[in-house]
Amino acid sequence: xxxxxxxxxxxxxxxxxxxxxxxxxxxxxxxxxxxxxxxxxxxxxxxxxxxxxxxxxxxxxxxxxxxxxxxxxxxxxxxxxxxxxxxxxxxxxxxxxxxxxxxxxxxxxxxxxxxxxxxxxxxxxxxxxxxxxxxxxxxxxxxxxxxxxxxxxxxxxxxxxxxxxxxxxxxxxxxxxxxxxxxxxxxxxxxxxxxxxxxxxxxxxxxxxxxxxxxxxxxxxxxxxx
Numbered sequence: 001x002x003x004x005x006x007x008x009x010x011x012x013x014x015x016x017x018x019x020x021x022x023x024x025x026x027x028x029x030x031x032x033x034x035x036x037x038x039x040x041x042x043x044x045x046x047x048x049x050x051x052x053x054x055x056x057x058x059x060x061x062x063x064x065x066x067x068x069x070x071x072x073x074x075x076x077x078x079x080x081x082x083x084x085x086x087x088x089x090x091x092x093x094x095x096x097x098x099x100x101x102x103x104x105x106x107x108x109x110x111x112x113x114x115x116x117x118x119x120x121x122x123x124x125x126x127x128x129x130x131x132x133x134x135x136x137x138x139x140x141x142x143x144x145x146x147x148x149x150x151x152x153x154x155x156x157x158x159x160x161x162x163x164x165x166x167x168x169x170x171x172x173x174x175x176x177x178x179x180x181x182x183x184x185x186x187x188x189x190x191x192x193x194x195x196x197x198x199x200x201x202x203x204x205x206x207x208x209x210x211x212x213x214x215x216x217x218x219x220x221x222x223x224x225x226x
Contacts, residue, residue, distance in 0.1 A: 025065070026067075026225045027063070027065075027226045028062070028065065028223055028224055028225040029061065029063065029223060029224060030059075030061065030062075030079075030188075030221040030222065031058075031059070031223070032059055032060070032221030032222055033056070033059070033220045033221075034056070034081055034082050034219050035054050035055075035056060035219075036055045036057060036081075036082065036083040036104075036215065037053070037054050037055070037216050038084070038087075038102065038200075038213035038216060039052065039213065040211065040212050040213045040214065048089050048090060048091045049089070050087060050088070051087075051088040052085055052086070052088075053085070053086040053088070054085065055082065055083065055085055055086060055101070057082025057084075058080075059079055059080060059082065059221065060079065060221075061077060061079035061080055061108075062077070062078050063075055063076065063077040063078070064076045064077075065225065071115055071116045071117070072113070072115050072116075074112070074114070075111075075113075076111055076112075077108075077109065077110045077112065078108075080137075081105075081108045082106075083106055083217055084102040084103045085102050086099070087099075087100045087102070087211070088100075089204075094147070095148035096145065096146070096147045096148070097145050098145030098204070099144055099145060100141060100204065100205075101141065101142045102162070102202055103140050103141070104138075104162070104215070105138050106137060107137055108134045108171075109132065109135075110130055110173060111131055112128050112130035112173070113128065114126050114127070114128045114177075115127050115128070122180060123178060123180050124178070124180075125179075126176065126177050126178075126179065127175075127176050128190070128192070129172075129174040130174075131171065131172060131173070132170070132171040132173055133168060133170060134168065134169040134170075134171060134196075135167060135168060136165060136166070136167050138161070139161065139165060140160065140162055141159065141160065141202070141203055142158075142159040143156075143159070143204070143205050144156070144157035145157070145205075158205060158206060162202070162203060165202075166198055166200060168198075169196050169198045170198060171194045171195060171196045171197060171215065172194070173192055174192070174193060175190055175192035175193055175219075176190070176191055177189060177190030177191065178190075182224075185225070186225040187222065187224045188224075189220075189223075190221050190223070191218070192219040192220075193217070194217040195216050195217075196214045196215035196216065198214065199213070
């Protein structure tokens with residue numbers, strides 16, 4: 001309920017700004033590269049080791065920017081984001097090694113607060129932070145590995161759609177960017193870090209215990225205002 005109230009409060013703030021600054025609204029789009037991973041809680045006595053790497057994907061979508069002052073603005077976005085991770089797990093008690101790939105695709109709705117703090121000629125450097133609500137569109141996982149029984153290595157693999165995962169994911173985000181003019185258009189380049197709040201119970205293998213992981217994402221995008 002607390003999370004829902006927070007979302008409603010942010011939406012109310014966005015609508016209030018919309019009503020007070022209708023003549024200054026700018027529309028735009030952004031697209032770029034998503035470097036996603038997932039993290040969990042590391043316990044000192046777990047019977048396995050985990051090596052996590054990135055899922056390299058794409059992101060893109062549309063935005064509405066509402067200036068409040070000359071330096072401060074609020075931005076509402078609607079983005080498609082590819083998230084997930086790669087997990088290499090080695091059991092310490094059993095001779096089992098697995099490689100798992102998680103592919104998650106989200107529709108993300110960030111509310112971003114932007115502040116321009118440096119201006120160098122035609123360039124403006126800004127910082128941004130905010131919150132995001134993500135809606136899971138679809139997901140799948142792939143597992144392959146080797147289990148050794150009686151000294152005989154037995155390979156296995158499986159793949160399936162991810163079902164039963166939380167539909168909504170909440171996140172905090174922050175980053176920095178550069179506004180500039182290109183061919184008479186207002187453009188920007190931005191780096192953004194998004195860290196999820198929800199603990200997602202990710203599948204491991206058939207009959208295995210799920211892995212509690214949170215989404216984490218590094219995004220680099222180019223964009224343009226109309």
